[in-house]
Amino acid sequence: MIAEPGKGRSIGCRCRTRKEIAMSIIRQIAQLGQPVLREVAKRIERPGDPAVQSLIDDLLVTVADANGVGIAAPQVFVSLSLFIVASRSNPRYPNAPDMEPVAMINPELIWASSDKEKGWEGCLSIPGLRGVVPRHTRIGVRYQTRKGEVREEEYSHFLARVFQHEFDHVQGVVFIDRVESTRELVTEKEYLRLVSA
């Protein structure tokens, strides 16, 4: 989600050693038009599977390299129900909470507020485009951690937006499907002009 130009960020994670991080691979990102972005991703039966763990490590370095705040497995051509939420504050989202990146396996939306709010989104799979997307303001979610533990959390505003954007990806939906009018789509260049005005 939401590609942010700017300084790269360390990919430090308490759960991995330096050697393991060095072995992670920046994966190619599927661009809009690739069928994998339109598939419903499969449930992960064994989160501890080494292939799943490697995929998580690769997603972590890929999203950091791309200056994103989230990335879903289908975006790297793997149709599994898994994504990373990696929010951080930056010049264009000064109120975005800083958080340790979290891998969410088999995510579920348990409840959602009836009220929605609109906000700008972009997508690593749809470079050069930004759009205004309505999202539930508050949500309750459930997912499995990379250790297979079940977690339930509540998110609001920006984090709720990131989750909903990534949750869409594992169902074959992208943000441009959610804009209410094509008039609320702009180029990245014009978006940068808008937010810096």
Ligand SMILES: [Zn+2]
């Ligand atoms: Zn996206």
